[in-house]
Amino acid sequence: MTGNRYGNDLGRLKEAIESADAIVVGAGAGLSTAAGFTYAGERFERLFGDFAAKYGIRDMYSGGFFPFAAPEERWAWWSRHIWCNRYEPAPKDTYGKLLELLDGRDFFVLTTNVDHQFQQAGFPRERLFYTQGDYGLWQCSEPCHDITYDNYAAVKRMVEEQRDMRVPSELVPTCPRCGKPMTMNLRADGTFVEDAGWRAAAARYRAFLEAHETGRVLYLELGVGMNTPIIIKYPFYRRVYENPEAIYACVNYGEAYTAVEIRDRSIVLDADIDAVLGELL
Missing domain, CATH: 3.30.1600 (SIR2/SIRT2 'Small Domain')
Known part of the structure; x- marks a missing residue:
């Protein structure tokens, strides 16, 4: 990514965060990798x-x-x-930077990560859904x-x-x-236990999505690859496609892209997540 393009996309992402009515964060393994795990x-x-x-x-x-x-x-x-x-x-304060960036905003986090780093960084648990355990x-x-x-x-x-x-x-x-x-x-097979805490978090996430089906919603995807795209990536594509005011943003080093149907409302940064969060702050 050239310097001019990177700077332009970074500016667009900063503007999208500041102008969003709500932010849905989708976090994958790349976020924890950026934090040093x-x-x-x-x-x-x-x-x-x-x-x-x-x-x-x-x-x-x-x-x-x-x-x-x-x-x-x-x-x-x-x-x-x-x-x-x-x-x-975590070796780096990547999750802390993300929390600082989201401070005062209406957000919810869906993550396939199982390392608990959101709560370690101080994210309120009522805004988190650890879908994979x-x-x-x-x-x-x-x-x-x-x-x-x-x-x-x-x-x-x-x-x-x-x-x-x-x-x-x-x-x-x-x-x-x-x-x-x-x-x-x-979650590895059909024996995965969805306990009371898991079910409550799933219900809160569904309620957040239902409350923000329209309006300026930013779907911010961080470090999500193609291991389990049906959990975060594809649903984010669909929700942006169905809401003409929504924006999709993807930050992922070496694996950043979007769907052609929403390309005009996408911000794609092929860059280190920790560095991007630092620059946004």
């Missing part, structure tokens, strides 16, 4: 070098699917993964009931007490009702 490279080697050496795992994402032979080893992996991506602070929650693997469980204390012990890529057997979590293994509350 990289899943490969130096950060992965530093945190998971032992797993990489033993099993040839090359990044955190693929490691989550590795068929560990023992639950003690599986939870050694997952406790580290949860701790560094959910409970430790939360690293900080466990559920029954069966599942025998639709309740999720906070895992902070258990994960902290696992991280502190694991040795040689294994947690003590007594720390392996089991369902308090049926005794089956616990698992992550992440």
